[in-house]
Amino acid sequence: MKRTLAVVSAGLRLPSSTRLLTDRLAEAAGHELKQLGAEADVSFVEVRDHGHDLVNHLLAGYPSPELRAVLDTVAHADGLIAVTPTFTASYNGLFKMFFDSLDDTALVDKPVLIAATGGTGRHSLILEQALRPMFTYLHAAVVTTAVFAAPEDWGAGETAQGSLAARIGRAARELAREVDRWNGPSIEDPYDNPTPFDRLLAGE
Structure with missing residues (x-):
């Protein structure tokens, strides 16, 4: 069986951590x-x-064909990995603009792995104070393990307890399990069971 993963990276430079x-x-x-x-x-x-297209879309309300295709890729994926650098103790503006541009129901029940990078390990609370609340608001199914990488993580031994490699592996396993058993969002169509007009008139 084929499963699709959308992987969103909001780094500002290439290459980047x-x-x-x-x-x-x-x-x-x-x-x-x-x-x-x-x-x-x-x-x-x-x-x-897609920075310029995101700004134009938020100002005008109409995404470019290129941005629409990218947003559809995320909306139709079976799972999502979302990674942002830390800016002023939160996600950066481009990251927020991207997810502000998604349809309200695009991430409902979708398995999501959140991750971030930062200049110091003290910024790791971004995962629980900024990213997880945002994706919870969007009704995504965020996996338990989130991954933060500080500069010192890249030089740490891969076999050390709590190493970056171990956290990546654990988070990936959690995401894979959820993606493998995901059957799509459980969104109720309000037009499937409309309220009869006489009941509406009766104030129900």
């Missing part, structure tokens, strides 16, 4: 899905490439 973390998470998630017997079709979204 944000994209490096993004690539490692995507590789690990693809590996874990393969272990479960599923083939991963991974689509990468570099938000910086």
Whole structure:
């Protein structure tokens, strides 16, 4: 079975630690899905490439064809990996603009792995204070393990307890399990069971 993963990276430069973390998470998630017997079709979204289109869309309300295609890729994926650098103790503006541009129901019940990079480990609370609340508001199914990478994590031994590699592996396994059993959002169509007009007139 083929499963689709959308991988959103909001780093401002290439190369960047944000994209490096993004690539490692995507590789690990693809590996874990393969272990479960599923083939991963991974689509990468570099938000910086759509910065001007995002601003124009939020001002005018109409996405460009290129931005619409990217938003649809995320909305139709079976799972999402979202990674941002830390700016002023939160996600950066491009990251927020991108998810502000998605349809309200695009992430309902969708398995999501959140991750961030920062200049110091003291910024790791961004995951629980900024990212998780935002995706919870969007009704996404955020996996338990979130991944933060500080500069010291890149030089740490891969076998050390709590190392970046271990956290990436754990988060990837959690995401793969949820993606493998995901059957799409459970969104009720309000037009499936409309209230009869006579009941509306009666104030029901």
